[in-house]
Amino acid sequence: MTDIDLTTTNEDGFDTRSAIGDFTVAVDPMNETGPNPNELLVADYASCFLPAVRLGARKNGIDDLGKMEIAAEADLDDHDNLEAIRFTLYVEAALDDPDELATIGEQHCHIHTTLRDGLHADVTVVDDAY
Structure with missing residues (x-):
């Protein structure tokens, strides 16, 4: 399926x-x-991370985070491959343990979980297709 x-x-x-x-x-x-593919990947990651933080926070009893925003930065190597991604998460609410939100986002963000070695497309080529 x-x-x-x-x-x-x-x-x-x-x-x-x-x-x-x-x-x-x-x-x-x-x-x-x-946008270029690297920019889109970083945007997808941030777009997944924010709702993951909110969902995970609610599951942990933190119900009102208010407005949230991620400022994302990424570094490319000499071949334009993503080498590093950094998020700064801005949260409207005052929190007892702000760093807890980073852990919550990492646990619940599907893109965070997906970015690992070994996940590549299985490619089949069909020629003379058109």
Whole structure:
């Protein structure tokens, strides 16, 4: 059973369009028609981490965090591969143990769990397709 099904298309050049359900996402490694893949990955990570923090905090009895925001930074190596990602999490609420939220986010964020060695796409190539 497949849980995620999408189509990514490249007509020419380097930019792509991904059809995900009713949504379309533009990605361009040249940053001309959309964010580049590394930027999108960091944004996906932050977009997963914030609700994971809120969900996990509620499970731990911390119900009102108020507004939250992540300022994300990332470093690339000489080949433009992601080398490091840093989040600064801003939370409106005053907390007894602010560092607890980082641990909660790491435990509940699916992207955090996914970013590990060995997870790569299993690729099948079909030629003469069009």
